[in-house]
Amino acid sequence: MPKTVLPDSRVSPRFAGLATFCRYPRLADVRPDNLPLDWAIYGVPFDGGVTYRPGARFGPRAVREASQYVKRFHLTHNIDVCEALSMADAGDAPVAPFSIHDTLDRVADFATELADGAPGTRLLAVGGDHSISYANIRAAYARAGEPASGLALIHFDAHLDTVDEVWGEKFSHASPFRRAVEEGFVDPRNMLSVGVRGPLNSADDLAFARANGVAVVSEIDLRARPSGHATLNLLPITQFLQRLGKTPVYITFDIDVVDPAYAPGTGTPCPGGFSAAEAIAMLRHLAGVRLAGADVVEVLPAMDPSGNTALLAAHVMFEILALDAVSRRA
16 A cells, blocks of 8 residues: 555546545545654645735645546656655644644644654644744744754745734744744755745845845756756755755755746745746755655645646645655655
């Protein structure tokens, strides 16, 4: 039997039944011989930390729906993810819609105890706004045994998310990684921010990253134009991975790293980003990393009636899970 048992799509159509992430079983329905889980995937329906357009609280529901057509075999990595990994939809974390801080505490406690707190079970959170990353990182750090140096972090985003505070709030979606670094959950010297672009509020927005050793690779840094044609230059990511070695890494993927032409359903869109194909190529380039946890955030379905943004987020989830499957095969 595979480690993750799916409904047979030739018997039970993908448009029938309860919508779970990628049709993976609910946590309560996992076969005993497939425990402990390798991945607990859960939603965080919260957008109280946004600084512009709200609505990402509906992201987990939209991603579940869009993920029904995500299949199990990864063509590029040549691996059946459901054969390699035991995965389950663990439901949604409890939230306190009127309080960012209370929500983050509730989410962190919920995630820490998921699947009986098994240390080998990784956590994949689906947001929700980017403030929820702090909570999932906190839980992932605890499950990793609270390493003294903190977790490594690969951060895909159009924005730095290291602002100190906005409107007197220190736990918004503009600040999760600053807070995670301050708490010791993340080692800033092993942090890579990929895809940052667009105008900043001021040059001071870069100060925290520069002072703490965060590697910032802008969208323009990842484009080489040898013959006037834009292509991805993945050397900066390769160099980071070589330095990282086998250090456990957390991946956080803000859907706004993708150009709004491909992913309009987000709260802080910024033109000039990556195509969907380029974003997936960058994720596949991470093959070999040891994952400590992950999240996919900032899907705002109301701004994308086509559903393309949620569909992309569902495939980003699958790409991240496939990275872990590949790592375990190696």
